[in-house]
Amino acid sequence: MRRLASGAGDTLFSPAHTTPVQVCPTMNDANSTPLSPDDAILSLDGLAKTFRVGFWGRPVQALRGVSLTMRRGESLGYLGPNGSGKTTSIKCIVGLIQASAGKVQLFGGDPGEAPRRAKVGYLPESPYFYDYLTPIEVMEYVGKLYGMSARDRAERSHKLLGQVGLDQAAKRPLRGFSKGMLQRVGIAQSLLADPELLIWDEPLSGLDPMGRKEVRDIMAALRADGKSLFFSSHVLSDIETLCDSVCILDRGQAVAQGRLSDLLRSEELESEAVAEIPSGDNRPAAIATLAALPGVVLTDLPSGVRLVLPTAQVPALMAKLLELGGFLRELNQRRDSLEELFLRKAVKRDQDGGAA
Amino acid sequence: MTAIVTKSGLELHTSGAFAMLRRISAVVGNTLREAGRAKLFYGLLGAAVMLLGFSLVLSDLALVDQKARLVQSFGMAVVPLVCVGTAVLMGALLLHKEIDKKTLYAILPKPIARGEFIAGKLLGLCALLVIELVALALVWWAVLSMRGGQMTGPIVRGLALHVIELVLVTSIAVFFSALTRPVLSGLLTAGVFVVGRVTYVITDLLAARKGLFVEVPAMRAVGKALVVAIPDLSTFAVADPILQGWDVPWSYVASASMYGLCWALAFAVGAVLLFQRRDFT
Ligand SMILES: Nc1ncnc2c1ncn2[C@@H]1O[C@H](COP(=O)(O)OP(=O)(O)O)[C@@H](O)[C@H]1O
Numbered sequence: 028m029r030r031l032a033s034g035a036g037d038t039l040f041s042p043a044h045t046t047p048v049q050v051c052p053t054m055n056d057a058n059s060t061p062l063s064p065d066d067a068i069l070s071l072d073g074l075a076k077t078f079r080v081g082f083w084g085r086p087v088q089a090l091r092g093v094s095l096t097m098r099r100g101e102s103l104g105y106l107g108p109n110g111s112g113k114t115t116s117i118k119c120i121v122g123l124i125q126a127s128a129g130k131v132q133l134f135g136g137d138p139g140e141a142p143r144r145a146k147v148g149y150l151p152e153s154p155y156f157y158d159y160l161t162p163i164e165v166m167e168y169v170g171k172l173y174g175m176s177a178r179d180r181a182e183r184s185h186k187l188l189g190q191v192g193l194d195q196a197a198k199r200p201l202r203g204f205s206k207g208m209l210q211r212v213g214i215a216q217s218l219l220a221d222p223e224l225l226i227w228d229e230p231l232s233g234l235d236p237m238g239r240k241e242v243r244d245i246m247a248a249l250r251a252d253g254k255s256l257f258f259s260s261h262v263l264s265d266i267e268t269l270c271d272s273v274c275i276l277d278r279g280q281a282v283a284q285g286r287l288s289d290l291l292r293s294e295e296l297e298s299e300a301v302a303e304i305p306s307g308d309n310r311p312a313a314i315a316t317l318a319a320l321p322g323v324v325l326t327d328l329p330s331g332v333r334l335v336l337p338t339a340q341v342p343a344l345m346a347k348l349l350e351l352g353g354f355l356r357e358l359n360q361r362r363d364s365l366e367e368l369f370l371r372k373a374v375k376r377d378q379d380g381g382a383a
Numbered sequence: 384m385t386a387i388v389t390k391s392g393l394e395l396h397t398s399g400a401f402a403m404l405r406r407i408s409a410v411v412g413n414t415l416r417e418a419g420r421a422k423l424f425y426g427l428l429g430a431a432v433m434l435l436g437f438s439l440v441l442s443d444l445a446l447v448d449q450k451a452r453l454v455q456s457f458g459m460a461v462v463p464l465v466c467v468g469t470a471v472l473m474g475a476l477l478l479h480k481e482i483d484k485k486t487l488y489a490i491l492p493k494p495i496a497r498g499e500f501i502a503g504k505l506l507g508l509c510a511l512l513v514i515e516l517v518a519l520a521l522v523w524w525a526v527l528s529m530r531g532g533q534m535t536g537p538i539v540r541g542l543a544l545h546v547i548e549l550v551l552v553t554s555i556a557v558f559f560s561a562l563t564r565p566v567l568s569g570l571l572t573a574g575v576f577v578v579g580r581v582t583y584v585i586t587d588l589l590a591a592r593k594g595l596f597v598e599v600p601a602m603r604a605v606g607k608a609l610v611v612a613i614p615d616l617s618t619f620a621v622a623d624p625i626l627q628g629w630d631v632p633w634s635y636v637a638s639a640s641m642y643g644l645c646w647a648l649a650f651a652v653g654a655v656l657l658f659q660r661r662d663f664t
Pocket residue numbers: 078079080087088089107108109110111112113114115116664
């Protein structure tokens with residue numbers, strides 16, 4: 028993994044003879060260019076799933092109409108708290124379960140058709156493999172299912188197991204493996220057939236900080252090589268830096284989706300600013316002016332003022348500060364603001380639901 | 384065959400009959416490997432060997448000219464029964480284990496059709512049963528020759544018939560294990576096996592002039608349904624005729640095999656249809 032993270036030359040994900048192309052569209056053309064059907068490698072259209080539980084078949088709505096489109100080369104974070112339906116969606120995408128309503132299109136077709144899944148690398152949530160096999164044997168088996176030649180299987184599994192740091196354990200049965208080691212086996216097998224699209228369910232959960240960093244490095248390398256990544260997480264901060272766009276799921280519904288940068292800029296997000304204003308007689312008036320900005324919460328500090336305000340109000344704040352002869356000392360996007368956005372959306376939906 | 388070539392030039396051979404056979408044989412290989420490590424399998428094998436050894440001890444008590452005969456009839460009962468027991472028990476666990484241990488979740492999303500997976504599991508277990516049958520037959524042969532008996536042509540052909548029966552019982556077991564939980568599916572398979580061994584009795588009763596199956600309409604319907612829905616496994620039970628000195632000609636083996644394999648195919652197709660609808664949550 029360290030070899031991979033160093034990023035020099037011949038990484039497994041992109042052999043030296045191919046030039047990695049940057050397929051991620053830039054922020055602007057995401058809005059202006061219409062999506063050509065070729066570009067959409069994965070789309071969910073009103074995906075719904077109702078489970079029947081218990082003797083009477085009581086319905087549990089795990090998904091209630093999720094729609095999203097993923098472009099080739101995009102890295103999409105699928106976020107939501109536990110039980111929000113991430114795993115259920117992913118299982119629909121890889122054909123383990125069938126949707127109750129709506130449609131999944133994988134490379135333009137039904138994921139239930141086996142050949143379509145040849146270009147997909149799937150990592151299950153807390154993966155399990157046959158515990159009597161060694162990592163090499165798992166890779167052999169998986170490679171056969173992908174129709175790889177014996178030589179390719181041996182070469183790729185050797186390389187990949189090395190990259191996930193399992194070279195020492197490659198010939199030991201999985202029986203004694205820790206969760207983190209199994210996760211590495213899972214990652215290696217998902218990459219075996221050099222898939223175009225990676226679908227990883229909670230790749231960072233259950234790992235220690237070191238392991239998380241290593242997996243994040245792998246994901247960054249894959250992304251740089253133009254692979255498409257679809258991965259779920261319930262911890263936003265874990266993946267913020269890894270995805271172009273996010274889809275936030277709550278109780279089976281997508282509550283926010285889009286480019287991460289757009290969401291972070293959206294008016295509902297908050298920033299925290301520390302500003303200095305001239306002291307003296309004008310100070311109370313200046314403070315009153317700033318406090319009058321919409322949505323601002325102002326705290327008077329000995330050295331200045333601290334303001335928590337909607338990110339959309341930042342330009343107005345700066346204009347006001349110029350007028351008043353003050354300046355901005357610090358400006359931060361509140362770290363938890365996307366999480367708060369998510370919470371607000373959830374609360375709002377509850378209220379709407381209650382009113383309806 | 385055209386292969387999928389990935390961006391880095393890796394060739395994936397996923398289409399065509401050959402690719403399909405390779406996938407199925409990968410599943411067969413893994414199934415055999417897993418079954419080969421099951422304690423249950425060795426338990427049954429050990430029990431069978433002990434029973435055969437026991438027949439050796441018993442035969443010491445028999446009259447001189449009856450010694451070989453005793454070992455013969457003992458093996459004729461024990462060998463197939465233990466193999467059928469293996470088929471029922473391991474067949475019931477075959478899919479359950481994959482689901483319970485979640486190993487299936489990493490396999491089914493690969494470019495393998497569910498039907499291919501079932502075919503691989505089924506054939507893998509069949510292969511194991513053939514190995515078991517051959518191993519037990521060899522032990523039996525050794526015991527038999529110690530008592531001056533022989534592995535005759537009819538006995539060998541009888542064993543061949545049992546192979547077909549095992550294939551059929553395995554596909555019944557897989558059918559039920561695609562349908563329901565292991566305990567129930569094991570019981571159902573065992574039930575079908577027992578009823579299948581005696582369907583000819585029901586057929587006779589239905590054809591009789593009097594009796595429950597003739598006089599009670601409901602029983603008649605049940606009887607008819609059983610006869611239609613359950614394969615006649617007595618087709619493969621040739622121990623008694625062989626012991627009485629009858630021959631089992633190859634022509635009979637051939638027609639009985641056709642019968643058994645058609646039924647096996649029907650159950651296998653049913654298993655695939657059930658399995659294809661299933662959600663793996
Ligand atoms: N097999 C099942 N039967 C009934 N309910 C289920 C089943 N699988 C998942 N659910 C329910 O569906 C919801 C979504 O679950 P899941 O997709 O696993 O969420 P996540 O992966 O986001 O944690 C949960 O409320 C869960 O209880």
